[in-house]
Amino acid sequence: MSYTIGLAQTGYPTDGDVLAQTRSVALRARERGVSLLVFPENLMCPHELTARELLNLSEPCDGPFATEICHIARQQRLWIVFTMSETNPDGGRPFNTAAVANPDGALVATYQKCHLYDAHAVRESDRMCAGNALCTPVQTPFCTLGLGICYDLRFPEVARSLSLSGCDLVVFPAAWHDGPNKELHWQTLLRSRAIENETFVAGVCHGASRYVRTSYVFDPLGNTLVSGSDDLLVCDINPQSLRSARESMPIFEHRRPELYTSLS
Numbered sequence: 001m002s003y004t005i006g007l008a009q010t011g012y013p014t015d016g017d018v019l020a021q022t023r024s025v026a027l028r029a030r031e032r033g034v035s036l037l038v039f040p041e042n043l044m045c046p047h048e049l050t051a052r053e054l055l056n057l058s059e060p061c062d063g064p065f066a067t068e069i070c071h072i073a074r075q076q077r078l079w080i081v082f083t084m085s086e087t088n089p090d091g092g093r094p095f096n097t098a099a100v101a102n103p104d105g106a107l108v109a110t111y112q113k114c115h116l117y118d119a120h121a122v123r124e125s126d127r128m129c130a131g132n133a134l135c136t137p138v139q140t141p142f143c144t145l146g147l148g149i150c151y152d153l154r155f156p157e158v159a160r161s162l163s164l165s166g167c168d169l170v171v172f173p174a175a176w177h178d179g180p181n182k183e184l185h186w187q188t189l190l191r192s193r194a195i196e197n198e199t200f201v202a203g204v205c206h207g208a209s210r211y212v213r214t215s216y217v218f219d220p221l222g223n224t225l226v227s228g229s230d231d232l233l234v235c236d237i238n239p240q241s242l243r244s245a246r247e248s249m250p251i252f253e254h255r256r257p258e259l260y261t262s263l264s
Helices: 018-031 051-057 064-076 150-154 156-164 182-197 240-248
Strands: 003-008 036-038 079-086 095-101 107-112 144-147 169-174 200-205 215-218 224-228 232-237
Touching: 003 018, 003 200, 003 215, 018 036, 018 064, 018 232, 064 079, 064 095, 079 169, 095 144, 144 156, 150 156, 150 169, 150 182, 156 169, 156 182, 169 182, 182 200, 182 215, 215 232, 224 232
Parallel strands: 003 036, 036 079, 144 169, 169 200
Antiparallel strands: 003 232, 079 095, 095 107, 200 215, 215 224
8 A cells, every 4th residue: 555755845944943844834735634753863953063062952852842843743643753852861972863653643763873974074974973783674554664864865775774674664864065066965875775775765865955955755766756846755666566566586595695794
């Protein structure tokens, strides 16, 4: 059975009321028949914060921010993927975390970004602490969901591991910086992760001007199901096309993992 995914390509609101913006987008998503709504990286806090400000604004996953988004998910009967700056229980730099709320208002999964973006004069590791585990697959009534965050996309092992764990949809909330070749890389890497794993892949980008501001969903053959710069992109996903792709080209049956051990 097909299901509908929504990509909320939002920016940080001028009034700072992220939760009001989230409520508004969630209502529009429900009205358009969305089952799974995905928000971008850097949803909770503006990018411009200093490391100290970000640390002070961080919250645990049972704090007010995540609790309110779970309430919105229950109110609108949606699965919601959102991001937040998660308090480090050891007292150090916070985690860049993606979380999943279900339509009952429960927080059912969290993932702490493993690969921190220290490139092009940006040092995410000065502000954030890296996670040490990949996402545990999230079971929903319509798909098995896997999560990566932004820079994780450049590491093909992430999507491959999630696919081998049974994920048939991998989503990448991102704040993908703009610049020479950056939009080309964003699109190409998302499409590549879909083709090489014969799975659905979605990338939702932050809407601020410093980022590429284009989001995508690709099917298991690399076809574009939706793309654009609107603040809410919606498309249907038919799981049957995943089964068809894997039956016609059974790459998972043809893998020879005994030859790949040197990669570790």
